[in-house]
Amino acid sequence: MDRPSPATQDEVRRHNLSSLLRLVHVRGPASRADLTALTGLNRSTVKALTEDLVSAGLLRESAPVGTGGAGRPSITVEPESELVYVLALDIGVEHLTVVRVGLGGVVLDRRELAQAPKDYELRRTLKRLEKLVGSLLADTPRKARCVGIGVGVPGGVSNDDGTVRFAPNLGWTDVPFREHLTSLLGTALPIDIGNDGDLGARAEHLRGAARGLTDVIYLAGEVGVGGGIILGGRPVAGHGGYGGEVGHMSIDPKGLTCRCGRRGCWETEIGDQAVLALTGAPPGATLEHVLAAYAAGERWAQPGMRRVARSLSLGVVNLVNIFNPQLILFGGAVRNLYVALQPLIHEALKEALQAPGEQVRLGVAGLGDDSVAIGAAELAFSRLLDDPLGTLGRLPSTLRLPA
């Protein structure tokens, strides 16, 4: 307690490289002067460290930005976004998305597939993923290097062993998803799997509408509704990391039966299939059709949508009372639902307890449909960011799909 035990020189260097790369990854191009100011390191240390990261192919120096002021313009470094990337897989019930995300959080390329409900059976999902990834890699420049794979799943995940413990809307229980992906992709690259809500929250907090905030709830919506929770500036996901399942908060003991087996779970009222059913939408209609019909004042859509608004508000006010967040962010399909029903939901906020009701703001995901994929990419980048040169040394140099 007198003072911390001194770090070894290697540890200090790794720590400094990590801080520097993370800064550029999160904030984008920065001058050496910026980095000196932001890290508190001295100028010559920053110069040496950036040179190491440039030699490793993680950063590149670019033409100095004219300062207009006195003194030499400082050299600018930026992430090698085109050359260093991760694969981010966003597994939904109704969609599969594969995104190639460059260092710095840049979306380089993407493939997606809408799938009909019930099409999410594991083996079929894997087949489709194989195609999507194959197509994406076929268009990837040879000299670009994949440094990890991140996956978002609508369910509870144990990232220790890569198992999806539960994903009621996919019908998956204890699926060893990392194993499946490893053999599917035939790669020794690390594969990290997280819950879609947690990843969406992470991405919005780092790069989206929740930047700089400390107390945020992100809602990931589709057939089901997941949540990611940030309190006191930190993600909080409970003891095993399975927390945040706000879609499985029951709001009605006599409600509809949920895929999880309970009655009246929030997602049985506000998930997109639920909205179609509750409004009595015509066969083949999508959520967009229903929302358009509601907005156009078509009579058939009104009563159902009023019920959905009531249910959405009920859960939102519960979250306000339970968490006292600064911001509740609507992502995925609940984003469109929130936009359509905004006036009704803001009105209902008056039912929250006074002080937390005053403090909360509602908004839509800043990264749109990409929150979960960007969050999965961040999960995949985290090894590299924690220990840039060490991780690069340990990684296999190529990602190849089996022929």
Place this chain on the structure above:
Amino acid sequence: MDRPSPATQDEVRRHNLSSLLRLVHVRGPASRADLTALTGLNRSTVKALTEDLVSAGLLRESAPVGTGGAGRPSITVEPESELVYVLALDIGVEHLTVVRVGLGGVVLDRRELAQAPKDYELRRTLKRLEKLVGSLLADTPRKARCVGIGVGVPGGVSNDDGTVRFAPNLGWTDVPFREHLTSLLGTALPIDIGNDGDLGARAEHLRGAARGLTDVIYLAGEVGVGGGIILGGRPVAGHGGYGGEVGHMSIDPKGLTCRCGRRGCWETEIGDQAVLALTGAPPGATLEHVLAAYAAGERWAQPGMRRVARSLSLGVVNLVNIFNPQLILFGGAVRNLYVALQPLIHEALKEALQAPGEQVRLGVAGLGDDSVAIGAAELAFSRLLDDPLGTLGRLPSTLRLPA
């Protein structure tokens, strides 16, 4: 980032005094050898620091405990519990409790008062508190020193300005409670106010059934039901500290109207007055009567209690899904409710999502009726523990009520 800026000698000393006093406060009597091992400080530093704390009247040395082993037995220090105390006020709707808690968390003396519902009007509450505190102080040894006052309230509190923002079951809105208490007690001692659920959680985490755990929900129950939440080892209370109001999670859109104005709040089904009403208990009956009648199989109590069990389970499963806690602790009146309904609630846990359902344990508050008061005492002790000698120097030396 190279290394932390060096602390001044004064800062280091304050930090070390704080660590040492906190250790003895939390763990109880300790030998200098224990303290040396636990703090990582060297033996002579520990000796000098304990001597300072002994001279200040915060610790005392006691006869060494025989070690039975080789070497000199080490001198033991313990908190001066009889001489250094705080006043802890637990403000309920149906009870007022004032406890004198000695350094080390020892309950030295207490006064309590049951009050009929609706008797909690602010001015009457203050009158009663004055009497309770007066009676307690009359029996306090002259040489004992009060170092702070901590208060638990069933509502949302802004401790910055000492205002109770909302306490629906007391009917209080924006009550400047610290001001009232300051003039009532005529003291310059610091008064800290917190939410009952948060304080109960804090006490259980430090000294009760949640010791050593990281993810815990504590339920404080009476007329209303409050909650205190600990995640990742830290209390999390949201942006303004108003979070944890799980009693105002609506579980039924067609439910009873709550004092907060909403319908179907959890506490309208499991608060003690709610249980009396739902079971149709005879006039004048208490929760204990109803629980005894239920346990004895008296017919009138069965249907209502089954409904209460269903509602209690519904909220518990919601909390399991939302938070993935290791432990949910039942305190106050919900403690007795949980004990009476335990088999039904454990059965209902099967409805939780698989992984969080497996990981959660249910239990009763280890500090019984005192969780909130002990938590309020910890809040009051925290200034002293953060800066022992500095705080002592700044405190007024006596606590007197106006004649």
